[in-house]
Amino acid sequence: MATTQPAQHPRRSMIYRILREAGAEFEALADAAVAMRYADGGDEVALARRLGLADLSPLARTGFKGRDTPDWLVTQQVAIPDEPGQARRQSDDALVLRLSADEHVIVSDLRTRSELPATLDAEWQLSAERMCYHMPRADSYCWFAISGECATEMLAKVCGVDLRLDKFDDGRIAQTSLARINAVIVRNDLGTTPAFYVLADSASADYLWPCLIDAMKEFEGGIVGLAALRALV
Amino acid sequence: MSGVNRLPAPAGLLVDHDQPISFEFEGKRYKGLAGDCIASALAANDQWLISRSFKYHRPRGVLTMAGQDANVLVQLPTDPNVLADRYPITEGLRVHGQHYTGSLEKDRDAWIGTFAKFLPIGFYYKAFYKPKGAWQKWAPLIRRKAGLGVVDPTVDPGYYDKQYKFYDVVVIGGGPAGMQAAVTAAQAGAEVLLVDENPVLGGSLTYARFDIDEPNSEVTRQRLLAAIKASEHIEVMTDATCNGWFTDNWLAVIRGKRLYKVRAREVVLAAGVMEQPATFGNNDLPGVVLGSAAQRLIRLYGIRPGRRAVILTGNDDGYGVALDLAAVGIDVAAIVDMRSQSRSTPLVDAVREGGIKVILGHTVYEAIGTDRHIKAVMVSRIIRRGQCEDTGDVIDCDLLCVSVGYIPTYQLALHAGAKLHYDDESAMFSISDVPQHMRLAGSVNGIYDLDAVLADGRRAGWLAANALGLKWEREPLAPENTGASGRNFAWPIFPHPNGKDFVDYDEDLQVADIINATRDGYEDVQLVKRYSTVGMGPSQGRNSALTTARLVADAMGRTVAETGVTTARPPFAPERIAHCAGRSFYPERHSSMHHRHLEAGAQMLLAGVWLRPAYYGGKGERDRCMSEESLNVRNNVGLVDVSTLGGIEVRGPDAGEFMNRIYTFAYVKQQVGRGRYVVMTNEQGVVIDDGVACRFHEHLYYVTATTGGVDRVYQNMLRWNAQWRLNIDVGHVTNAWCGVNIAGPRSRDVLAKLCTDVDLSAQGFPYMGVREGRVAGIPARLLRVGFVGELGYEVHVPQHGGEALWDAMMEAGYAEGIKPFGIETQRLLRLEKGHIIIGQDTDAMSHPGEVHLAWAIARKKPFFVGGRSIQEIERRPFSRKLAGFVVNDLAAPIPQESHLVLRDNAMTGRVTSCYYSPTIGKPIGLAFMAPDQAVPGQTVSIRSTGGVLVRAEIVELPFYDPENKRQEM
Amino acid sequence: MKIVPCPLNGPRNISEFAYGGEVELMPDPNTSSSEEWAEYIFFSDNPAGVVREWWCHSATSYWFIAERNTVTDEIVRTYPASELFKERVEFKKESE
Structure with a gap:
């Protein structure tokens, strides 16, 4: 695929300038550009297995909230998690996060094969008959992935929730404070590699990204592109 | 060889005899071993004097070898108050003793100790508290004489x-x-x-x-x-x-x-x-150590802690210490056992068989020494509890080990x-x-x-x-023979007639100090602590709590059990502020147009957690830039980033009813496509937020809120509806949207170039109308509002489109002379228009009536939060009112926020906002004042910068365009 | 650091929560006397014992009720506000 620059696309990651500085090679993906790999990135797959941080903000995601949301999602053929605080992988690898009884977030798969976020956004309409309302999560959240065997220990430097792998199963969600800002943390292992998605305030992305990189240093973790994460699955 | 006192390899569990390390103490080079702490390496070289005491500058050295005493606090170039008996030596480490004048060996302030008798506890406070102000004068001098290490503020503490x-x-x-x-x-x-x-x-x-x-x-x-x-x-x-x-x-x-x-x-x-020390004369001399300290030196560091030793004991553990000393070739001159008889135990028998002299029923009356180290002890017969003869045999020794009990x-x-x-x-x-x-x-x-x-x-x-629910074999039984009996000698306290019988080494407190505290009327152990400072030093009572409790109990004729001890609170050991601070986290929020502001040369300011452009221009150019930016809005067109405004969606069948209850105005009948001002009051009737409610659908209000208030507004809404159970949903969408306000007489012309699917005409999109459309191809919500008092539109787009929107606006407005303006300019413009800012022109007592918002209350509604309280408030006379003022004297210093409004030199209010207005041609402002002062035409006094009294004329609001013709163009 | 069991998020450090005061039932704002209203607005019972309190989990803005013993600081029970507030609340003017 041809490389591109984020500013040529209407949808830009909140931190595209930081990624560009770090040597990111961007590839076009729908209406956005995603950091696929980094110049001088070395063996990014090995890094991702150890401790990797990737920006997934350009990937599709959406959200719905309101009393009738679970029912509506079911009519849209979405397999919703049984309980709040759980995420459920769909047959096309999209992930559905249930944040509360009536609030759900739907995020794309890493290969962006899933059409689910786009389909739901297209299907949804504000209706007087149904209490299901759109939450523009592609804009309100930045989306990072933290992968690798050191991910739990590194997150313990910035988060007070017990995320040890035997206590916090794949698919569990913690809505909590991460480096002093609110965040949704969901464990979503990539193949056999433990991994966490972080969804946090998009306006705080410029703050959070370097903060996480600083926390990663002692574990010799680093930035990885989407290609490295794809290789893990 | 790493010191004269080092035992041959492999002695010392922690040290590596093959790895010598050299370091400096007091400017002199010493050799130690890898694994040594500072104190052990010095002891290996027969350097026992480590620091000087806090108050009397007494020579001090190793006491516990366990990091439990302040005797061994030393100074490193990077750190004060380091525990020498814990801190490991490293190659080239430079260590100094603390708290002396001149040199550690010859401290010029050691004379203070000879005046100890004249420095009873409370002396400084008693002596210097009169006349008034004396303590402030003396305190720095006294504190310079008494104190701990020195902090070097230039040292980078490193990554904590x-x-x-x-x-x-x-x-x-x-x-x-x-x-x-x-x-x-x-x-x-x-x-x-x-x-x-x-x-x-x-x-x-x-x-x-x-x-x-x-x-x-x-x-x-x-x-x-x-x-x-x-x-x-x-x-x-x-x-x-x-x-x-x-x-x-x-x-x-x-x-x-x-x-x-x-x-x-x-x-x-x-x-x-x-392990606990015993109390006798000169019990603080270097060379007087706990039995366990001697054992640690021998077994952990391979050090022979002396050549000729005396053991002072009240239990069998002292006999074990004697065997350990003898085993490394130390001549044990005597065991002085406070007990009148000793049991036959394996340890005691072994000592006797080894031919070590045991003196029963005696204690050490005093340690005798040079000014740096013990050289002998006087051993006296115990007459009764806490009292011994004042004469006895002198035994030469360079080490006295004390084993009298534990806590x-x-x-x-x-x-x-x-x-x-x-x-x-x-x-x-x-x-x-x-x-x-x-x-x-x-x-x-x-x-x-x-x-x-x-x-x-x-x-x-x-x-x-x-x-935890984990099952494993059978429950083990509690042990029967605890071995506790006889470990503590009940009264190892023998006050010396000349004092120097230290109870608290950190604070240089002697037996008489504790007794005197009880005589000064402080009879409770907690009060004794506060009065005498016993237990308040770095070791926090580890070595003094037991003796103090015993002394206070004795002085008050109570049992120790009745007397009790002081409270223990964290931290267990002194800790660094850097540990508490850790890595610094300063969350900061950026709008999606943030980098465009930087590129345009904006001065950024922190508003809550948001970084926002104050104005565009150089650091010293605030006034000029604000003036130019504001005039460009009034005469032309300007652009300001309003992304930080809070955004909340209230949606559902009961959305109108909910809005009616949560805000002061009426919303049920608000038309779709219209915006309406919102004011939120709390239950006390105090104004806490404002914004605009945009009705985009029968079931959807898009409500703006103040930048700093939106999180609270959102939580308030959720909490109220947790009680009301209305059929609504509330969505916090602040960070999903960003936006600009394009304002000025030419704003319509610019917007028309970018937005073709909305009728922008004055009739088609009137003032306070709201529309949905596309701007520069980006889906947008358009709000025709007039915060700055000109024709203007707020254009809100999804966060990801912010940069593109900004670029499109700047490009489209080029011909019209569009210029960005900062929030300082925006504050000036809204002030000209007489709009208040919640939190700046209101405070925690402001009800709507006193800040010109009574018009925004719908009084016929059955209920809104704060409504009943406002009724109660309005039935009473107002105590103050917010009024607009102008300063006609252009030479007067411009009043600033919080400058006082006066009447006959008494305060009646304060300035909440004030700027020089280039449009009005003079300083304008808002101020709280007495209601009878807040009458247009009257003049009030404001105490401005430098105490200058400035005359301010009260005027009708707004200052600019009272007929609202500009914003409704 | 105290642990608060949140009905939505499970046990969390108390630093994740904001205290919202005692649960007090509002007297009818249209019929209560000034004294009753002032009592509601400005006074809390503050008893020594188990008290019903509002708590909010900040990261999710989730309000719930905690029954807490003010003497021992023990949290006896937490539950969703809907257990306490079951019915839709209506306000009517006296005249209506």
């Missing part, structure tokens, strides 16, 4: 950080009890953390003598180490201090530059005991709510009322016999695992 850790069981203390508890809990399946402050595990097994067969303790230690190593469930942290217990077993564990925030489901406290390391248990009790019979402290989810094990639990200690550790580990 914090980390959470989670365990089933945390065992504090890696001695025999703790090691065994960890092994047993792990065997049952628990995830265990074992914390110890020493470099190696083993605790007393590494230095103490439990019985005649000395190697037994090392065999036991190796067996436990192997079991710990073999377990997958035990994590070991050595060189780590658990510095505090906090609610629900949250433990602060410090290791190196990191603070671990450890959460334990169960805690086993196996922190051991602290449990009680601090963490007391942090958790346990109580410390004194048993007058055994003369021992014990810990009771240990809270749920904590267990004691080993000597901290009053158990001393090694087999019993191990059994107690096993039991504590088992109980902790069992409490």
